[in-house]
Amino acid sequence: MRRSSIGWFLLFLMFSNGFGAVLVDKKSVYQALSSGEEKTIDKMISLLESEKSTAQNSAYIGALTMKKAGFLKGVKAKVNTFKKGAQLLENEIKQNPDKVEFRFLRLTIQEHAPNVLKYNKQIDEDKKAVMAGYARLDEGLKAIIADYAKDSKVLKAADLK
Secondary structure, eight states: OHHHHHHHHHHHHHHHTTTTOOOOOHHHHHHHHHHOOHHHHHHHHHHHHHSOOOHHHHHHHHHHHHHHHTTSSSHHHHHHHHHHHHHHHHHHHHHOTTOHHHHHHHHHHHHHSOGGGTOOTTHHHHHHHHHHHGGGSOHHHHHHHHHHHTTOSSSOGGGGO
């Protein structure tokens, strides 16, 4: 009887977690963001969209969509795609203003977005949020941010102390 109960419980867990869903780890998302390959970005967006909708997944999809805009042909397609991604990320920041990772995502996008998009107004605000919250982050995200700071013109390694 006990084995049967455990089996049913495990079966319930599999279905309630989206049977067969692959959980995307944050390292993979950041690797896709920095890859510079449209195919890699598209795969990551598809993986995230196939998972349960969460604030973190929406923020990741937003950032990846903005990055994808740079690969598209035609100004209209680029701008529309960038705006679509920005709306996702901005919504998550608005709903979770203390989520340091979302601020870091926006900071990285702002630093590299073309000036014509005028998506750079919160750079200082996001830098301060990342600096203030850095010590509370998990080690994996700290490593990602520290690695980014090595080449960033905005966020320096010395800022993360």
